[in-house]
Amino acid sequence: MHSKDLTDRFVRNEREAGIVARTDQLANIFAERSTKHDREGSFPHENFADMRKHGYMKLTVPAQYGGDEASLYEMLLAQDHLARGDGSTALAVGWHLGQVMQLRLSxxxxxxxxxxxxxxxxxxxxTINHYASERATGSPSRGGKPETAAYKTAGGFIITGxxxxxxxxxxxxxxxxxxWIEEEGRVGEFLVPMGEGVHIEETWDTLGMRATGSHDLVLKDLFVPDPCSLRGGEIKRSGDTPFDGGTLLHIPACYIGIAHAARDFAIQFAKKHRPNSLPGPIAxxxxxxxxxxxxxxELISARTVLYSVADRFDRDSVEERSLLKPELALAKYVATNAAVRIVDIAMRIVGGASLSRQLPLERMYRDVRAGLHNPPMDDITLNGLARRALTEG
Ligand SMILES: Cc1cc2nc3c(=O)[nH]c(=O)nc-3n(C[C@H](O)[C@H](O)[C@H](O)COP(=O)(O)OP(=O)(O)OC[C@H]3O[C@@H](n4cnc5c(N)ncnc54)[C@H](O)[C@@H]3O)c2cc1C
Structure with missing residues (x-):
């Protein structure tokens, strides 16, 4: 199902070609497993074992600590290609890659x-991810106060939520x-190792991105020590949030990768499908x-916006990057909405067969819907652009 064509016009050099070639190998294997995990809503542990074996987890780790120190552009290329094999796997590992890159940059x-x-x-x-969403607050980007509570105790904190x-x-x-730290009337951020005091409640049974394992996490009287170490604790940050800025672009890269796979499938189908009412294929x-x-x-426009914003982010100074926020949000808006439209057109090309659960298109159709509900949400992006236009205009 996954395109074997290695000519990606957005690959600029040998290093990027290597990243793409290695990722394509993984994506081809993951594509074979994606139907099963989508049907079952199961987590693709074997994909994670393969990624560990191939060093994918260290893609964004700084070189000084043994990683590949991928630029934002390179991370997006990798994620775009990985998602062509399996969107759920790409989104799940994308949070890890993005958060590590954010820590590296900040x-x-x-x-x-x-x-x-x-x-x-x-x-x-x-691996790592950031968990901020809660039922009562909805998207954390809207500023709701967490109901998860941290209480000071001897030598650390107790967390419940x-x-x-x-x-x-x-x-x-x-x-x-x-x-929420009640005694101090503020939101704290904590690092927690997965294990005792943390329980996964398997609530994730959704229309799309079914294999991301996006379940509820229940914390009951979880103790984290002070000061913070890999055994847990409160992180005293120097300013930014875990996903402030460009590193969130792993999200649109994932959805545009899924759309790319749908486009490849529809083109292959159109070249082969020969109804007997026609002298040749429907292509x-x-x-x-x-x-x-x-x-x-749709695809070339979205990729052009996505990769040109990433390239700007990589080349800008830290001060200039902070001014790029509306463009970063724009790239996510353009790519996730284009992804929905591309899969829709791919299904129209293939016709009734596109509805078949034996083919990958219906899964891709469901998966790209989820992009609309990842941050930043469309209304926040549109409001931000409108505010800037009104201020500057
Ligand atoms: C596949 C997937 C993976 C995810 N992974 C993670 C993760 O790893 N970590 C994590 O923390 N979160 C994750 N999320 C959660 C995500 O970031 C959002 O919190 C979640 O999708 C809910 O967002 P929402 O906008 O639908 O919810 P809500 O904020 O509840 O919004 C629901 C509706 O109400 C409107 N609304 C609500 N409040 C306001 C307001 N104040 N002003 C204007 N309109 C409002 C919204 O526009 C929307 O139409 C994931 C989501 C998905 C779909």
Whole structure:
């Protein structure tokens, strides 16, 4: 199902070609497993074992700690290609890659903590994600106060609460979470190693992205010590949030990868499908060619915006990057909405067969819907762009 064509016009050099070639190998294997995990809603542990074996977890770790130190552009290329094999796997590992890149760029953790965490990634394939969503607050980007509570106790904190949408939870080694510290009237951020005091409640039974393991995480009287180490604790950040800025673009890269796979499938289908009412394959029909052209407009436009914003982010100084926020949100808006339209057109090209659960298109159709509900949400992006236009205009 996955395109064997290695000519990706967005690959700029040998290093990027290598990243793409290695990722394509994984994606081809994952594509074979994706129907099973989608049907069962099961977590693709074997994909994570393969990624660990091939060093995918260390893609964004700094070179000084043994990682590949991928640029944002390179991470997006990898995620775009990985998602062509399996969107759920790509989204789940994308949170890990993005958070590690954010830590690398911001150095907002104490350096000794960050370096020992990087060692765990490089040596053991450790993973991380950030859990901020809760039922009552909805999307954390809207500023709701967490109901998960942290209380001061001798030598640390006790945390109790529930996080929703905990993507990657079946394979996460560490996570950060937000909790309300009542005594101090503020939101704290804590690092927690997966294990005792943390329970996964398997609530994730959704229309799409079914294999992301985005279950509820229940914390009951979980003790985390002070000061923070890999055994847990409150993280005293120097400013930013875990996903402030460009590193969130792993999300649109994932959805555009899924759409790319749908586009590849529809084109292969159109080249082969020969109804006996026609002298040749449906790819020769002007109506089909027009639809393929429409998919190309959506895909190339979205990738152009995504990769040019990533390239700017990589080249900008830290101060300039902070001004890129509306463009980063725009890239996510353009790519996730294009992904929905591309899969829709791909299904129109294939016709009734596109509904078959024997083919991958119906899964891709369901999977790309989820992109609309990952941050930043469309209304926040549109409001931000409108505010800037009104201020500048
Ligand atoms: C596949 C997937 C993976 C995810 N993984 C993670 C993860 O790893 N970690 C994590 O923390 N979260 C994760 N999330 C959760 C995600 O970040 C959002 O929290 C979640 O999708 C809920 O967002 P929402 O906008 O639908 O919810 P809500 O904020 O409840 O919004 C619901 C509706 O109400 C409107 N609304 C609500 N409040 C306001 C307001 N104040 N102003 C204006 N409109 C409002 C919204 O526009 C929307 O229409 C994941 C989500 C998905 C779909």
């Amino acid at each position: 150095r907002s953790w104490p350096e000794s903590l960050f370096s020992s965490f990087c060692k765990e990634i490089v040596d053991k394939g450790a 529930r996080k929703t949408y905990s993507t990657l939870s079946p394979a996460v080694s560490y996570f950060t979470l937000t909790a 020769e029909l002007p109506s089909i060619q027009r639809q393929i052209g429409e998919m190309e407009v």
